[in-house]
Amino acid sequence: MGADMFKVDAIGKYPIHVAVFSGSLDCLKILLEYEAIAKTGELCVGGAEAEGAVNFFDNHLINLPDGEGETALHLAVNGGNIEMIDFCLDHGSDVAAMENHDFTAIHYAARRGELMVLSQLLHWQPELMVSLLSGVNRNGHTPLHLAVMYNHAELAACLIKWRSPMEVQDKDGWTPLLLATAKCAIAACLTLIQFGADLHALDLSHRNVLHLAIIHGALKDEALWQQIQKHGLYKQLIGEEDEYGCTALHYATEGGSSMLCVTRDLLASGASCLRQNGARETPLHLAAKQGCVATVESLLRTDHGLWSMNTSDAQGCTPLHIAAAHAQTQVVSLLIAKGSSLRRCQKGRTPLHWAAQAGCLETCKVILGANTCIIDACDFRGMTALHYAAQKGHDSVITHLMDKEAKFVQDANGLYFTSYAFKKENVKAALAIISNKRWDEIIELLNHTDQCPIEKVILELPSLCPIIMDRYIKEEGNLSKSNYEVSYDFSILQPKALLLDRTQHTPLHLLKVMISLQRDELIVHPLCNALLWCKWRRYGFWVHCLSSAFYINFLICLTFLVLSHEPLQHTANTRLNETCYNLGLKSLKDLTTYYSLSVFAVATAYGVMSLHKFIDHHFVELGATALFLSWSYFVIHLMRFKIVGIFVVMFFQVAKTLGKSAVVVVLVLISCALPFYVLFKAPDYKAFCEMSKPMQETLAQCFPAYECLYNNDNNGSHPTEMTPMISAFQTPELAILNLLSMSLGDFSFVDTIIEPLTDGNSLTMHFPEVTLVMFVIFLLLAPMILTNLLVGLAVGDIDTVRKQAAIRLISQTVDWYDHIEAALPRKLYDLIVSSTWKSKSGRDSPSVLIFKEKNGMSCGSKTVDSLDLNVPELWRRMELQNKEIRELIATMQKQLNLTKSN
Numbered sequence: 001m002g003a004d005m006f007k008v009d010a011i012g013k014y015p016i017h018v019a020v021f022s023g024s025l026d027c028l029k030i031l032l033e034y035e036a037i038a039k040t041g042e043l044c045v046g047g048a049e050a051e052g053a054v055n056f057f058d059n060h061l062i063n064l065p066d067g068e069g070e071t072a073l074h075l076a077v078n079g080g081n082i083e084m085i086d087f088c089l090d091h092g093s094d095v096a097a098m099e100n101h102d103f104t105a106i107h108y109a110a111r112r113g114e115l116m117v118l119s120q121l122l123h124w125q126p127e128l129m130v131s132l133l134s135g136v137n138r139n140g141h142t143p144l145h146l147a148v149m150y151n152h153a154e155l156a157a158c159l160i161k162w163r164s165p166m167e168v169q170d171k172d173g174w175t176p177l178l179l180a181t182a183k184c185a186i187a188a189c190l191t192l193i194q195f196g197a198d199l200h201a202l203d204l205s206h207r208n209v210l211h212l213a214i215i216h217g218a219l220k221d222e223a224l225w226q227q228i229q230k231h232g233l234y235k236q237l238i239g240e241e242d243e244y245g246c247t248a249l250h251y252a253t254e255g256g257s258s259m260l261c262v263t264r265d266l267l268a269s270g271a272s273c274l275r276q277n278g279a280r281e282t283p284l285h286l287a288a289k290q291g292c293v294a295t296v297e298s299l300l301r302t303d304h305g306l307w308s309m310n311t312s313d314a315q316g317c318t319p320l321h322i323a324a325a326h327a328q329t330q331v332v333s334l335l336i337a338k339g340s341s342l343r344r345c346q347k348g349r350t351p352l353h354w355a356a357q358a359g360c361l362e363t364c365k366v367i368l369g370a371n372t373c374i375i376d377a378c379d380f381r382g383m384t385a386l387h388y389a390a391q392k393g394h395d396s397v398i399t400h401l402m403d404k405e406a407k408f409v410q411d412a413n414g415l416y417f418t419s420y421a422f423k424k425e426n427v428k429a430a431l432a433i434i435s436n437k438r439w440d441e442i443i444e445l446l447n448h449t450d451q452c453p454i455e456k457v458i459l460e461l462p463s464l465c466p467i468i469m470d471r472y473i474k475e476e477g478n479l480s481k482s483n484y485e486v487s488y489d490f491s492i493l494q495p496k497a498l499l500l501d502r503t504q505h506t507p508l509h510l511l512k513v514m515i516s517l518q519r520d521e522l523i524v525h526p527l528c529n530a531l532l533w534c535k536w537r538r539y540g541f542w543v544h545c546l547s548s549a550f551y552i553n554f555l556i557c558l559t560f561l562v563l564s565h566e567p568l569q570h571t572a573n574t575r576l577n578e579t580c581y582n583l584g585l586k587s588l589k590d591l592t593t594y595y596s597l598s599v600f601a602v603a604t605a606y607g608v609m610s611l612h613k614f615i616d617h618h619f620v621e622l623g624a625t626a627l628f629l630s631w632s633y634f635v636i637h638l639m640r641f642k643i644v645g646i647f648v649v650m651f652f653q654v655a656k657t658l659g660k661s662a663v664v665v666v667l668v669l670i671s672c673a674l675p676f677y678v679l680f681k682a683p684d685y686k687a688f689c690e691m692s693k694p695m696q697e698t699l700a701q702c703f704p705a706y707e708c709l710y711n712n713d714n715n716g717s718h719p720t721e722m723t724p725m726i727s728a729f730q731t732p733e734l735a736i737l738n739l740l741s742m743s744l745g746d747f748s749f750v751d752t753i754i755e756p757l758t759d760g761n762s763l764t765m766h767f768p769e770v771t772l773v774m775f776v777i778f779l780l781l782a783p784m785i786l787t788n789l790l791v792g793l794a795v796g797d798i799d800t801v802r803k804q805a806a807i808r809l810i811s812q813t814v815d816w817y818d819h820i821e822a823a824l825p826r827k828l829y830d831l832i833v834s835s836t837w838k839s840k841s842g843r844d845s846p847s848v849l850i851f852k853e854k855n856g857m858s859c860g861s862k863t864v865d866s867l868d869l870n871v872p873e874l875w876r877r878m879e880l881q882n883k884e885i886r887e888l889i890a891t892m893q894k895q896l897n898l899t900k901s902n
Helices: 015-022 027-040 073-080 082-090 105-112 115-125 128-136 143-149 152-160 177-184 186-194 210-213 220-230 235-240 249-252 254-268 283-291 292-301 303-310 319-325 329-337 352-357 361-370 372-376 385-392 393-402 417-421 427-435 439-444 453-460 460-472 509-518 524-564 589-612 617-640 642-659 661-678 684-689 693-702 706-715 732-745 749-758 768-796 798-822 826-832 865-900
Strands: 473-476 485-489 836-839
Touching: 015 027, 015 073, 027 082, 027 319, 073 082, 073 105, 082 115, 082 329, 105 115, 105 143, 105 361, 115 128, 115 152, 128 143, 143 152, 143 177, 143 186, 152 186, 177 186, 177 210, 186 292, 210 220, 210 235, 210 249, 220 235, 220 254, 235 249, 235 417, 235 693, 249 254, 249 283, 254 292, 283 292, 283 303, 283 319, 283 329, 283 361, 303 319, 319 329, 319 352, 319 361, 329 361, 352 385, 352 393, 361 372, 361 393, 385 393, 385 417, 385 427, 393 427, 417 427, 427 453, 439 453, 453 460, 453 509, 460 524, 473 524, 485 524, 509 524, 509 798, 524 589, 524 617, 524 798, 524 836, 589 617, 617 642, 661 732
Parallel strands: none
Antiparallel strands: 473 485, 485 836
């Protein structure tokens, strides 16, 4: 037959293990019979010499271990098959054999609670009973440990009767009694106590049976609790401490309402509330943390409980501090009613600090109701309760403290509470501060300082900034009547002269921050637009008119000077004048400034040359350049006038967009111009006439074009002159310029193609086929595709360009006003800068810089485009609602966890 009975499967089991596991007694008999025959030598084992095979002479088949170290007896006991167990024992199974984790068959039987099997195994070899009952696995568990772990009380009683040791400790130091207590195996615990198990036994953490019973909830069973109370060691167990310094009363109070009866019994039995653990916590500290009012009341009914009420832990915290830190409002109220002190902890914090940090409004109200004087108390970091509430983003606590007139003070780092509140994660807290009636007090204290709240909001919470600015716009009267007016308060956007001295910022710093951070929805707010409009009306218009008048005067003089000179009346000197190149322009940072300086530099150079009568060829060129620069700069100069300013900015924006496609345009023109230059290139007639006669004859014989020139010259006739369009293709530079003109619509199709093609002169179009193909390609590329592409870019992006132009114009105007006001003396600054302004126009928005409603962007009063202002508002509300939903879900999850734990 040759089958190998020592061959393992994929999980390390031999055929005998499979037979036992499947409960096939017949297969097991066959295997053992086969083993007996093999041992006599009458039959050779087929695979005995194979690699990895097991030598049956060294391993009896019935005791052969599998991959887990289990023998056939282990599997039979674990399966509970009595017949299989008897068969294995009859055939020599080793009862003391251990698997890989040192479990014997006795351990398996004890774990399963099989009393009959266990009795059979122990009495099979009575001489091994003591060693088998004392044997431990890798966890240090004896069979008795396993029996009580699974609450097999009857089996545990039998094991004890068979003299199983009751005080053996496992690797955690647990005796069978301690293990049964930790597993809440009540019946097993009662059995062990009945048989005299030591209640004074301690585990590795020095915890006794009472500690473990309270920690793991075993005392919820009245029978066990009564049994422990009746024991003679009960009084001693109450006073014992574990390695953490905790007594049974510490753990009972920490258990809350579930251990309330135990707590009361311990107190009645003399447990002390003054005992402190390693963290110097009394039972009252733990009860205050847990928040069970009934437990706290039970402790406070005792004298030592009242004495422990003002006891400090290792952090200097009393039970009142602990209750406040964990938002246990009822406990806080009870402790205050019992006379608990409101003193500071080691960090200098009062209970109000802890309550504010926890974010419990009701707790704060209870504490302030007991003593309002601590509302402004500072800890050793200089932080008040308002600081901690702002730091954690507790909006309700912030509102209550502000309503209770809490002072706005700096902490040890010089920070006010607003510096903690105005952060991205504290949206609700920031909104509570902004909406509070004391907001104006905060603005008066901190605005335009290093802790400016407006700047903080712009940086961190831009969605809330419109809410702030809306507070400084007030409407009066009826919109449809003449008594309607809008009042604007600019104090939050621009400081007074006295405030400028306490900050290093410029007058319009906040507007510049909005622009630098691209807060477009803020810069177009009615308050910002009204501020710029007010400045325009007070001094901007007049200053710019004066500047424009000066420039127009300069422009007239320069134009008259240039036009009064005859362009062709100049000398032939072409020496380059170095005057206009020696300009120190390296310090320039802005292109507009560079351009303006170029205008005046060229005009000055032209004036100097005119005074010195230095009139040459470059003088005329410089005059033309000066006219172009000066008149084009006048366009830039008009940018600040609202009528034309927006179009000036749009012009440059469109030019910028078109400039991005310049590379494509240039490459297309070059790709078409160079082939036309090659195809339209004609021989030079003058150069041909200056050649020697033999050279002319040689060229005429070789090239048809020169043959035409040679025949015309011999006949005395002049060759046909080229049209102006053909002449424009005789150099590469002219060819590119001509193609640029043609791409803009100046095709001259007759002069360029038709006339040279039909005049019969081989000189004007020597390659007609290729020329026509290239011309068709040019028509498709330049006039059609390229022109439509550029038009599409300019027109399709016009809406974006318009909005970007408006923002760009605002930015330039803000910079202009900022530079003017920063350079003014303080007295003059106070005269021209207005903190308030009233507009009696309810229909037309005061805007210098932005389109009106028909152009898609609003400005001025509150009658603004709903799309621009409602989108940020809706987004802000959605953020607030999402945060509230997340907080609600977190609260429900905490309540669910508490319910499960109880």
